[in-house]
Amino acid sequence: MYESTAARWFRRVTLALIALFALFPLLIILLTTIKPLKDVQNTFQWIPSHITLAPYAEIWSTVPLLHYFVNSLIVSSSSTVVSVTLAVFAGYAISRFQFRGRRLFSLAVLSTQMFPGILFLLPLYLIYVNIGRSIGISLYGSYLGLIITYLTFALPFAVWMLAGFFATIPRELEEAAMVDGTSHWGALFRIVLPLARPGIVAVAVFAFMTAWGEVLFASVLTTQSTRTLGIGLQEYATSGDTAWNQMMAAAVVVSAPVVVVFLALQRHLIRGLTSGSVKG
């Protein structure tokens, strides 16, 4: 595109400012994690009085970080695996079959985005507690309860993304497979799914990230033994005597894997995110 010099400089300056806006807090985190405690208890200093990696070690005992981490890992992975499986099947159905109720199904799934979480949090809490009491299946304060809950959070988006993704795989491939001797299921598992790997991975990352970062339901449905990272760290951050250098170290530990995976797969993720909204 032809740009005047003024436009070019405007673009450069705005991009620089935006980049600064985006990255400045990250710089602060990293900086803070290598400061000793007294640095963060006083006025902020740009240069640490001395560099130490102690916060990374200390946080594990200040807060049961490992415990929280393991809980989050269990809950997020399990719900991701199940929700991706559900989304793959449902997305495939929407993209390939013209069945009665198709429109209703996709609309219903998408409309759940609209509903405030709080509306079904209260009933869910009651239901879980009561099921635990009556049938004995412990849903409140257990991994199972949280996993079941998280399952459905990523589902609408995942179904939407996967339906769009499946639509890009030519139908002829399944037809060729069926002529070759598979049933619909055989064609799905042997031909379509291997091809859909990038889309499935993208959806899995989204589902995982959604579960990993969830706070509202975790605050109500977990007890100390199943506490996840979001709530655990929130408690510490609002506790009033937070050792911020350790807090930031925790933030790094908690975020690094997710961010690395996200950036590594950003192409797929962006393609998945945008295929639905852009083509309309």
Add this chain to the structure above:
Amino acid sequence: MATVTLEKLTKVYPNGTTAVSDLDLTVADGEFMVLIGPSGCGKTTALRMVAGLEKITGGHVRIDDRIVNDLPPKARDIAMVFQNYALYPQMTVADNIGFGLKVRKVPKAAIRDKVEAASQVLGLHEHLDQKPAQLSGGQRQRVAMGRAIVREPAVFLMDEPLSNLDAKLRVQMRAEISEVQRHVGVATLYVTHDQTEAMTMGDRVAVLRSGVLQQCDRPQSLYDYPDNLFVAGFIGSPSMNLYEGELSPDAHAVRLGGQTLIIPPSVQEARPRIGEFRDQKLIVGIRPEHLTLENPLEGATLSGEVQIVEALGSELMIHFHIDATPVHSDEEFSDLASGGAPLATHAAGIARVQSRSQIRAGEVATFAVETEWLHFFDPATGTAVRDRLPD
């Protein structure tokens, strides 16, 4: 080894459109049957119904006398070559070809042998370990064929397999497909919109229009004895020249605008029905190659003003205008007979002349008409005026 029979095959979509209507067709064992027609004529839909990829709304498909309407594709013992080849991208050529066998649990060693044999026939031996993305269009085509033949099915189905290839490659692949089919000797149903493929490859050709079969015949018979206006105008390139004429009261001559052509007695004998059109409108068809520039005879000439002369090296295509009423094979025929809106009196025509004539645009050309090859059609229905099909 099997025959394929389509009995009153019909496809009506839920929204009411009819894609295929009462199609009756028989493909003998080993026969190469071409389904041709303009886009949207239902040929691909018919093929997909035979394959089991499209639900059959009415009628039956039989493979060797067994009705297969309710069988899924995998149970019909068919193989199909798709327009875009539909090769499995993540598998090697060898795996692509062998996939159908693997699904049917054929032992590995047998698969390897069959794939090997097929690749020899198709010249794919060096490519067995490559993925489809690394192959050229023609090679991918061959892989698709290999996948079809290796299963030794009862029927081959092909959906415009050559339309994605460039012209030169198409000529070569036409011959290859014909040879492979002859070698394997399996009943084949081949869909295309390309006439050349139909004429050169088919044992018989079925012409479809808007879901209705127009005529099914050997290629040469279709060309020489089209059953109706549509087939006459569709088969043959450049298309047959069609004019609205008037038959003389004694049925010996037909008038086109200001000119008269005498109908030879042999033609009259062969077409007794012509008598019904005495003193009435009659559609006359003349193929471009039946207009020459040599020895015009009395009563067998057509003069027109030359518009364009296309020199193709071995022949000339002369585009001319005559004072006659044109006919387009797509029109509703009843309009013509009922004398609807006044039609143009300026018709175009093309003559295909094997000559080195120096004729130029703007001049008047006088063509000799080979009147034994005049075609006549009923203006009301568009059907050819003929009692019986000559051998």
Add this chain to the structure above:
Amino acid sequence: MTQAVKPQEPVEAAGEKRTPAAYRTRWWEREGVIPYLLIAPAILFELLVHFIPMVAGVIMSLYGLTLFTLHHWASAPFVGLGNFKLAVSGPIGSALLQSFTVTLPYAVLVVGLSWVIGMLAATGLSAEFRGRAVLRSALLVPYALPVYVGIIIWSFMLQRDTGVINTVLVRDLHLVHSAPFWLLGTKAFWSMVAAAVWRWFPFAFIILLAGLQNIPTERYEAAAVDGSSSWRQFRSITMPGLRSANFVLVLVLFLWNFNDFTTPFVLFGSAPPSPADLVTLHIYTVSFESWNFGLGSAMSVMLMVFLMAVSAVYLRVLRRGGESGV
């Protein structure tokens, strides 16, 4: 049928018998059944975790479910619209209303600012230049972080005495004399907005970037040849071209931010300053402090009705010319 022996067939293949029984379609392979089988599990879970609880929530709003009756919910008294009346009257009502009047501008501001910054970033990055990929990755990081992490960082930066923002403002740039309390009072609202915009603008950025890349460059080239200015091109080519992307983006961002719980909860805990009392946190606090689930449900129902109305209006107004996401 099988009398014709194929000439080259050394091995009798296992599955090649053409007996009808072997090929009869099982019920789960039939085309009419398959789609329903595929969506069944998703439907099951959606029903269990979304729809049934939601219906239960609506029902709960009609009952007096308080601390006393919570564990014997079958005996909770039916109060009809009593909870709703309670929710809109007296101190409870005015607190709720106040929360709404905070949440609406919050959502609008976050959506607006995220959109603007996302748009600037998208236009900036739609052209090719060296380091473009790196810059794009950098801009995505706020979105890639777990939600609460981003908010915790801002919480730290906004601390009055130890936070970097005050240090920069007071000590380094001398813009202000005394360090403000960013997490109290009205300033808390703006802190929230800043944290949320920081987190959300990358999302707007990628949606808009993809949308921009879908606009054929020929349109801009034709406009340039015709001599129209950048601003003119933006109005007549860019914005219309982004219509479908914007349609979904704005709706989704608005809903998510209106319902935002995490941002205020992580910044302030369960007792946010009232200028920053977003409605979901408000309802949460009301429900779990007084254990009046009936009241909480009634408030949630009102929230939902409000959002549905807003969405309906939005869809109706923008449906002409715009496309929805499904």
